[in-house]
Amino acid sequence: MNSSTEKLVIYARNAIPEKYVQKINQLGATLLMEPWIYGEKEPVVNHDLTLCNVVLTLGLHDSLTILDAAPNIQWVQSLSVGMDQLLHQKTIQHDLIITNTKGCTSIPIAEHTIAMITSFARGIPNMIHNQQAKRWEEAEVTELTGATVGVIGYGEIGKEIAKRIKGLEMKVIGCRKRAKTLEQNDPADEVVSLEEMDRVLMEADFLVLALPSTEETFHLINKEKINKMKPSSYLINVGRGNTIAETDLIHALKTKKIRGAALDVFEIEPLPADHPFWTLDNCLISPHAAYYSPKTIERYMDIFLKNIIRFKKGLPLLNVVDKKLGY
Structure with a gap:
């Protein structure tokens, strides 16, 4: 788990509302964003992720290039409850922690x-x-x-x-x-x-x-x-x-x-x-829309902000996924 003295670098694969960008920055994190729209081809990683230790994403695709580009990743916060887009052999074998948004939807x-x-x-x-x-x-x-x-x-x-x-x-x-x-x-x-x-x-x-x-x-x-x-x-x-x-x-x-x-x-x-x-x-x-309401993103970000604080303090994270069970 990360220590409070280690620099926190977050790579976000999803758009984050500006008010939450400010809150993340206030927690001392460096935020790198390359938003991806679900259903479209995932964009190529253009940032240097060698110092990245946290990823915020809906899923990991394209041969999991993020894991290859970010060798020091410790934690992935999923913006989904389901893990079918995240639990591949590579993420299961990796010692990174995966958390989801259980309860938010x-x-x-x-x-x-x-x-x-x-x-x-x-x-x-x-x-x-x-x-x-x-x-x-x-x-x-x-x-x-x-x-x-x-x-x-x-x-x-x-x-x-x-x-x-x-x-x-x-x-x-x-x-x-x-x-x-x-x-x-x-x-x-x-x-x-x-x-x-x-x-x-x-x-x-x-x-x-x-x-x-x-x-x-x-x-x-x-x-x-x-x-x-x-x-x-x-x-x-x-x-x-x-x-x-x-x-x-x-x-x-x-x-x-x-x-x-x-x-x-x-x-x-x-x-x-x-x-x-x-x-x-x-x-x-319906187009996989049951999960959504205007309050959904607020609940997502609330979980993420709480987990950032816990991550920095070395505390157990909320909503940790059991990789063997798949949820």
Whole structure:
């Protein structure tokens, strides 16, 4: 860990609002910035990073040239909760510390999830189609009260989702790697292990995925699992795109194995223009935007500033990622 006497040089791969640039400078850090827009080709490193010991980034691509250019790097602060863009063999083997923004996006993701659930329940997608066609026709609707929501990936985001679901008088079944006894004030009605996921699939009227990308979760939702869901159910993914076998889901939506899906994340992003999801009338698409609100960057920077202070003092950092687990 860095000592308070060592010069702090931060290389930022993302744009930082000016007020936070000033706060970082006030902490005695040298800030080098080369902003990169997610989805575009990552720019070439133009700075001398030999003295750089901290990197702020969303991911590391292009053969991890940053690690090659910055031999003294000690810490990477990710502006993401998911680690699929950061955990490569090189970063796993490197002794650098990786921290993420766990908790910073839980509220907007939870609110986005509720928006998708209520949209489906009230037939909003069909109403929009009818409006575009200038067709006066009632949409098929359902009530949320008493319905069951299964949350696969019951961590911080899952809990925020569950809190809001309970306000709608719905039942919540959380599903996580290991079952646990409900804590006091836990919003879920029960929390089960992944071994019991099939029961959750069969009971859920709305199935919400809030999973990280790991070897265990890759294509966790496939044809076999989808076939266990109710024909009247909806699937909502706000976790990671590769947790769903997309070909299987496309078939299920086309054949009405389930009623619909709301997808914020995909195996390939941006979603290609010729992808079948775009043309399915029972599929709602958002461009990996569930995490965002005007307050998101404030939460990111708050975590980063706290970690800069802790790093300078040699204290344990917040939100350290377990490289073996992948989160």
